[in-house]
Amino acid sequence: MFLEHKILALCDPETDYAGQLAAYLQDSREFPWEIRIFTGISQLTESEKSEEIDLLLVAESVYFPELPVEPGATVLLNESGLVRWSFLRNVDKYQPAENVLRELLEMYAEREGSFYPRLGSGQKTRIVGMYSPVRRCLQTSFALTYGQLLAERHRTLYLNFEHYAGMPELLPEEKGRDLSALLYYMKTEQDRFIPRMKALVRKKGRLDYVAPAYMGQNLVYITASEWQQFLWEIGESGEYEYIILDLSENMQGLLEILRKCSRVYMLVKEDPLARCKIDQYEQILSLYEYEDVKEKTRKCSLPLFRHLPDQIEQYTRGDLARYVRELIEEEEENVC
Numbered sequence: 001m002f003l004e005h006k007i008l009a010l011c012d013p014e015t016d017y018a019g020q021l022a023a024y025l026q027d028s029r030e031f032p033w034e035i036r037i038f039t040g041i042s043q044l045t046e047s048e049k050s051e052e053i054d055l056l057l058v059a060e061s062v063y064f065p066e067l068p069v070e071p072g073a074t075v076l077l078n079e080s081g082l083v084r085w086s087f088l089r090n091v092d093k094y095q096p097a098e099n100v101l102r103e104l105l106e107m108y109a110e111r112e113g114s115f116y117p118r119l120g121s122g123q124k125t126r127i128v129g130m131y132s133p134v135r136r137c138l139q140t141s142f143a144l145t146y147g148q149l150l151a152e153r154h155r156t157l158y159l160n161f162e163h164y165a166g167m168p169e170l171l172p173e174e175k176g177r178d179l180s181a182l183l184y185y186m187k188t189e190q191d192r193f194i195p196r197m198k199a200l201v202r203k204k205g206r207l208d209y210v211a212p213a214y215m216g217q218n219l220v221y222i223t224a225s226e227w228q229q230f231l232w233e234i235g236e237s238g239e240y241e242y243i244i245l246d247l248s249e250n251m252q253g254l255l256e257i258l259r260k261c262s263r264v265y266m267l268v269k270e271d272p273l274a275r276c277k278i279d280q281y282e283q284i285l286s287l288y289e290y291e292d293v294k295e296k297t298r299k300c301s302l303p304l305f306r307h308l309p310d311q312i313e314q315y316t317r318g319d320l321a322r323y324v325r326e327l328i329e330e331e332e333e334n335v336c
Contacts, residue, residue: 007052008033008104009069011044012059012077017093024097030198031101032108041067057104059093060084075107102199109195125235129261131247131254133281134274137267138302138320140167143246144207145315145324146265151206152316154241157234158209162248163216169204169312170211178211180218186230194237204312208240216250224253231260255290263331264297300327 008025012018022035033055038044041062056069060079067074076085077093091103128150130143140160144167147158159179160170171178177200185196201208213219222230234243245261247254258264268278278299285294305319315321 006033006054007036008055008057009036009038009044009053010057011038011041011062012057013039013062014059015039021097021100025101025104028101030105030201032105032195044068055104055107057091063088072111075104098203105195105199109189109192109199125240125243126262127231127235127243127245127260129245129247129258129264130267131245131249131258131264132267133249133277134267134269137269137274138308139267140165140246141308141315141320142265142267142300142302142324143244144204144312145320146328147207147209147242147244148205148312148315149321149325149328150242150244151208155239156207156242156244157201157240158207158244158246160209160212160246161216161219161251162212162246163219163250165212165216167212167312170209171214175214178213180213180215182210183222183226183230186233187226190233193233194239197234197237197239205316219251222252224256227251227253227257228260231257255285255288255293258293258297259290261296264293265327266297266299268299268301270301298327 010018010022012021018037018039022037025031025033026035036053038047041064044056045068053069054073056067056074057077058067058074059077063074063076063085065071065085071087074088076088076090078090079093081092083090089103089107091100128146130139130146132139140162143160144158147156150156160167161179165171182197182200186193189196197210200210202211203209231243234240245257247257251257266278268274282294285291303319303323307318308320309315309318
């Protein structure tokens with residue numbers, strides 16, 4: 001719920017485009033405006049409520065500088081690929097609607113993010129950690145499958161903390177729109193953290209995710225307390241019921257993060273080297289008094305799968321999905 005009534009005017013003579021874009025934006029849970037559609041400039045200027053417009057999204061073909069909205073509150077839907085009005089924010093009209101939404105949310109964060117309300121934690125956000133000391137154990141495939149299936153019924157966010165995520169599908173087209181950027185905003189623009197997060201969130205199916213850090217090595221400089229604050233900020237936003245953490249030991253405070261999780265999944269293998277790694281890890285948990293992490297950890301020895309999906313959106317089907325779905329159903333029965 002927003003603190004005040006805000007209106008976005010969408011002015012475009014292409015009625016089909018305007019209607020479809022407006023429907024997509026208004027259906028988005030993240031969108032902070034009420035939309036009013038105008039199919040022509042005369043309709044906009046003659047409207048009795050033109051003074052109530054908070055932001056104007058207008059097609060390049062009909063824009064002129066004398067419109068009744070200040071330039072700072074005007075976004076141009078660029079149709080030509082040329083920047084004719086350099087003092088306006090230009091948004092490519094013919095890109096996917098998801099990208100238009102993201103650019104509008106970024107503008108909202110810049111202009112009015114500090115007024116964005118925190119929804120609070122009426123229902124506590126559950127954090128599920130994925131971590132194994134064993135390499136090449138399908139941890140990321142498991143975590144994404146778990147997240148996709150969980151997102152069918154719950155608002156779920158997936159975060160990957162590896163230095164090299166190895167999933168080109170997850171990387172953004174533009175560098176700098178990833179986990180590192182969100183951590184930067186947390187430290188420098190805390191009052192705008194929520195709208196900044198919304199602008200960076202992407203989707204695979206129903207699962208929300210923030211792109212992994214392109215320069216993952218930068219994550220080693222994030223302190224344990226900063227990671228805890230980061231997770232607290234997301235939880236307090238009230239946006240998600242579940243946060244899935246695809247963790248790596250290349251980060252400070254890993255054990256403290258695991259302690260914050262309601263459940264930890266550890267993928268294991270049966271070969272001698274893998275067993276030695278797991279034994280050493282569990283000895284360290286005991287040595288440093290993290291027995292609670294050991295108790296909340298569920299070991300999973302994955303069966304041999306005949307085929308894994310090629311695309312993330314397909315992770316809800318197949319052998320791995322059937323295996324993970326049973327785990328989720330069992331966990332949710334225990335929660336209830």
